Amino acid sequence: GEIRHVDHLQPSPRLRELTAARLTEPGAESVDKLQVVRFGPDGARVSRERVIGRNAVDPDGPHGVGVSPDGRTYFVSTAHGVPNGTLWKLDTESDRVLGQVDLGAFPATLQVSADGEFAWVVNFNLHGEMVPSSVSVVGTRDMVELTRVPTCTMPHGSRLSPDGTHHWSVCMMDDVLVDIDAGRFEVARHFSLGKGSEMGMSGPPPQRGAAMSADHAGHGMEPPKPGDVSCSPTWAQPSRDGRTVWVACNRASELVEIDVSSWTMRRRLPTGAGTYNLATTHDGRLLLGTNKRGQSVSIHDAATGAELARIPTSRRIPSGLVVSPDDRYLFVTCEGVGSEPGAVDIIDLATRTRVASVDVGQMAGGIDVWRVLPVPAAR
Template identity: 55%
Template sequence: MRPLRLILSVALLIFAAAQALAQTKPDNDYLVYVVSESADKIALIRFGPNGARVDHQLETGDMPVDIDGPHGIVISPDRKFYYISIAHGRPFGLVWKYSTKDDSVLGKTTLGYFPATMDITPDGQFIFVVNFNLHGDMVPSSVSVVSTLTMTEVARIQTCTMPHGSRLNPQGTKQYSACMMDDMLVEIDTRTLKVARHFIVTQGKEMGMIGAPKKNVAEAMASMPGMNRSVKDSGGHGMELPKPGDTSCQPTWAQPSTDGSSIYVACNKSSEIVEVNADTWRVVRRIPARQGVYNLAVTHDGTRLLATNKRDQSVSIYDLKSGKELARLPTKRKVLHGVVVSPDDLYAFVTVEGVGAEPGTVEIIDLKALKTVATVDVGQEAAGIDFYKIESAK
């Protein structure tokens, strides 16, 4: 009897393992685009029943002896086009328009200093790009608005110092970004193309205000006790530990909820996520986060929030109702960057920059099992990422 029981036990274990493996592999192929900032490359990642792989990749930029630095990427709602920000510039950066059909360049336009993250309106007519100005003076920068039809910059809206994390609400009526060096969340009205409101997110100094930040607000923020806005602080782009007595948030991302009622702000320095009510323009709560929380994404059903933790080498998944961390998933390499969720909420795709000569990585998370199920290497310093489509497996 014992040998029979042993055989049955082994068979059950093998069956359970096979079932678990089957659950982590989708029936269809999931495709995402990712840019690698230090390699000047765009890659299309394919994840399906046969695992994850680079479907194809191409070079971008036009500087023959220097790095152009593709940083952000967004795909049009009709999936016919994608846009990338070329951050490094000469000295101004650009945004390029590509066809998803054959990856041909369809247009480009010059923006401000170090254009970084961007988002597109629901009708696909305009993209909003933050001019992060990573290597420039600590002065207020701007958000560029680009017509996707003509590929011309139709507005450049001054906001505050080092804006990052450009995201629109689902209605397409408001654009949000976070200014790292002014501890500020900024809201732009997409109809008037003007700053509607701004909000100081520093703990103990929270304040929501109507209109654009005053010209002297940067100096006022710099003079606050515990605030440090030195150029040295911005050099690691979210990797610096807070100094003793530093109470600053140093926000790196602004993510609206699926209904637009809340905005979640990633406080990279103080390692917390601040929820601001879009109606009352007040802080709802502060969710403790892992070290160096950086980019955010919400599931399409509105129940969970994903966060990349730049200093913690991990990804966190939160239950939005309770604010509880459901899972912390370590990553293969260091320096976390972006995250995007598939339309069916089954998978999340995360970019990891890597260090030195290491390749960048795309890590794929099963959002039901709450575990990493695949990784694929891409070019150095994997940065912006966006979901393309789901199609039949190849």
């Protein structure tokens, strides 16, 4: 898509650093591109891009992205395959492909472990039968799938606890949060998220996805019908201290906070329409979420749960989000609708305003921060 700056949004004059954020654009309408967005005193721009995938005719659909802890490599899931998708390993400097491995059906959200040894990828199975799917664990050195942990129907949101002992994911069709023991590679327990029936249980969840009624084709765009108490979760985000896990209930437009130790619900809070992906600031003070049906981003106080601000995005269907290392800026992808390009919006978390936006490819989704560079000295 065309790359341009949003003229009426000016970068903060207090910018002291240059941040490069890497993103991918997923979905059937995507152009199978990986792009680097560079943000600094002069605004935001796409600094480079490359095409990813195997199929020269149909889109491969890049979806999730994660940069290794040392910043030397990054990983991208391409969701479309025959029949399965692929995880790619690339060099961050050159974008050269270093390896790839086939996973399950429609691999989506991913996270790289803190030691860089493992990539955890949910097999979302967006277009398949309503049957339980899995989470793939990949050894990143040799790009080998070590195991595929069965979970539930349409798993999404792949996040590790701060200490690396838990892997959290949710299943849209089964209304559950799943806790995988990251050392044993097996489901330890699950939590039912339906309103009025919240309950933590041991072991894997019951296999009931085919009987559930949820937004399969719309993937989070369908509002609830009268009397609907389902959650339709799309994300699990651990707190920075690891004591709780926040779940985005996309259908209900609510946040559910689960106590990890007692395995009970702490609270259930309203948020923006179609809450989708979540993130926290590194200091743990703020909980941030994209609102897929609300064309906005919500900023919550993590301690009180209060919604501090709701900031409109430049395009419809906001999707992924990531926080800069200094907690100053939030990078948000917007998919867009139809033929309009996607976008990356940059939100100043100090002023709670959108300070820059740049057009990217259609259906922009996964995003991660690559590195922070010093601003070149003025000549």
